Amino acid sequence: MEAFNNNIEKLNRPTLERLLLYYHYINEHMNGEDTACISSSELAQIIGVDDTLVRKDFASIGLKGRPRSGFVMADIKSQIRVILGFDKSYHAIIVGAGRLGGAIACYDEFKDYGLKIVGLFDNDIQKIGSQIGEFTIQPLVELSPIIQQLQVILGILTVPAEAAQPLADQMIEAGVKGIWCFSPTHLVVPSHITLRQEHLSVGIAGLSYHLRNLIS
Amino acid sequence: MEAFNNNIEKLNRPTLERLLLYYHYINEHMNGEDTACISSSELAQIIGVDDTLVRKDFASIGLKGRPRSGFVMADIKSQIRVILGFDKSYHAIIVGAGRLGGAIACYDEFKDYGLKIVGLFDNDIQKIGSQIGEFTIQPLVELSPIIQQLQVILGILTVPAEAAQPLADQMIEAGVKGIWCFSPTHLVVPSHITLRQEHLSVGIAGLSYHLRNLIS
DNA sequence: TAGATTGTTAATCGATTAACAATC
DNA sequence: TAGATTGTTAATCGATTAACAATC
Numbered sequence: 001m002e003a004f005n006n007n008i009e010k011l012n013r014p015t016l017e018r019l020l021l022y023y024h025y026i027n028e029h030m031n032g033e034d035t036a037c038i039s040s041s042e043l044a045q046i047i048g049v050d051d052t053l054v055r056k057d058f059a060s061i062g063l064k065g066r067p068r069s070g071f072v073m074a075d076i077k078s079q080i081r082v083i084l085g086f087d088k089s090y091h092a093i094i095v096g097a098g099r100l101g102g103a104i105a106c107y108d109e110f111k112d113y114g115l116k117i118v119g120l121f122d123n124d125i126q127k128i129g130s131q132i133g134e135f136t137i138q139p140l141v142e143l144s145p146i147i148q149q150l151q152v153i154l155g156i157l158t159v160p161a162e163a164a165q166p167l168a169d170q171m172i173e174a175g176v177k178g179i180w181c182f183s184p185t186h187l188v189v190p191s192h193i194t195l196r197q198e199h200l201s202v203g204i205a206g207l208s209y210h211l212r213n214l215i216s
Numbered sequence: 217m218e219a220f221n222n223n224i225e226k227l228n229r230p231t232l233e234r235l236l237l238y239y240h241y242i243n244e245h246m247n248g249e250d251t252a253c254i255s256s257s258e259l260a261q262i263i264g265v266d267d268t269l270v271r272k273d274f275a276s277i278g279l280k281g282r283p284r285s286g287f288v289m290a291d292i293k294s295q296i297r298v299i300l301g302f303d304k305s306y307h308a309i310i311v312g313a314g315r316l317g318g319a320i321a322c323y324d325e326f327k328d329y330g331l332k333i334v335g336l337f338d339n340d341i342q343k344i345g346s347q348i349g350e351f352t353i354q355p356l357v358e359l360s361p362i363i364q365q366l367q368v369i370l371g372i373l374t375v376p377a378e379a380a381q382p383l384a385d386q387m388i389e390a391g392v393k394g395i396w397c398f399s400p401t402h403l404v405v406p407s408h409i410t411l412r413q414e415h416l417s418v419g420i421a422g423l424s425y426h427l428r429n430l431i432s
Numbered sequence: 433t434a435g436a437t438t439g440t441t442a443a444t445c446g447a448t449t450a451a452c453a454a455t456c
Numbered sequence: 457t458a459g460a461t462t463g464t465t466a467a468t469c470g471a472t473t474a475a476c477a478a479t480c
Binding site: 012014015049050052053056066067068069 | 470471472473474475478479480
């Protein structure tokens with residue numbers, strides 16, 4: 001297990017992102033045939049990368065193919081699930097019950113990735129107690145107790161930028177191991193905390209940069 | 217203009233992303249002093265990159281610094297705005313008036329990036345005519361006419377995965393030049409169309425991968 | 433067997449970092 | 457002037473691609 005972990009710990013970001021693309025494609029095109037195969041070159045063409053890269057990626061997660069037939073799709077799917085941790089379920093909570101927080105709370109696909117939302121919090125007295133999807137919005141005073149009671153390891157932030165840092169600090173103090181932040185700010189967290197910052201504006205930047213010459 | 221465009225057209229993705237980080241930081245820390253300077257090493261430390269890289273990035277967008285003082289913050293800000301096209305305003309519409317569509321429609325920061333949402337569409341008869349923020353939800357039959365009338369160049373998709381492709385096709389047919397897709401699917405678009413696919417699951421993959429060893 | 437496909441080593445490519453002269 | 461900081465060339469690093477023997 002030690003060696004195995006050391007091995008996959010090395011996966012770099014481009015590889016991680018490609019693994020997810022493979023996973024999406026296989027997931028949508030498996031049709032229950034457990035023994036169906038796909039060649040690295042076919043998958044490479046679909047994803048838009050070089051076929052050697054696909055084989056390298058698969059080798060890096062311990063997948064073996066067979067000359068003349070390729071890789072068993074069911075194997076690809078299950079191995080990526082294991083490597084990315086989708087086979088293990090873990091608890092997350094959302095702080096910020098605005099439209100974005102609500103959208104994430106109700107996002108159906110999360111269960112495919114092992115992520116289970118177990119709470120939705122807000123400081124707005126108007127919202128507390130009301131319902132979004134299957135969640136009753138809870139007050140912030142419950143935040144730390146719930147994190148501890150339910151062993152929540154991921155905190156999702158969908159609050160205004162200026163509220164994000166203190167809430168992140170509080171969640172880390174209470175025991176979360178990761179922060180997924182949708183607030184447009186720059187969080188500072190201890191090095192042992194996994195942080196993923198989603199900046200909508202990164203998307204805009206790329207689009208705007210490519211579109212700017214078309215704007216009259 | 218020709219030469220200038222050829223020049224900046226070369227900006228690669230890491231550079232684009234860093235430009236945005238510089239922009240965010242400068243934007244929040246300028247305090248109206250138009251002449252305040254910042255050194256490449258100071259900015260580098262804040263962003264978490266090498267200082268040579270900051271100077272390379274700035275050189276690549278035509279920014280010049282001064283030995284002993286650094287770069288004028290106001291210059292950095294305005295030059296990045298021009299390069300990324302934030303100084304030009306353009307029209308976008310959103311298709312899919314669910315929670316995520318609503319969140320994006322009401323996202324306040326977009327105006328800083330030149331993006332102006334001019335319509336919110338849905339096919340749900342229950343939703344059509346109702347209000348989200350300042351938008352009245354419109355029926356899909358209005359989609360193409362509005363795109364043409366208002367010269368909409370960006371279409372934002374927040375619909376279920378299976379609805380995304382035909383709607384993208386329709387918007388491209390009607391004249392949009394870019395698609396920003398939040399639906400968890402793989403869109404196929406002509407090569408002259410700028411596509412940005414946002415996959416929430418990419419974020420989950422990275423988080424899950426790093427957290428998986430902590431899950432009991 | 434012949435031929436398609438894997439697995440892997442070597443070559444290439446592009447981005448980052450190091451080094452350092454030029455400059456204010 | 458002395459010293460901090462830029463601007464740029466060369467070195468390094470890491471990821472991708474090419475080449476090709478091994479294999480079913």
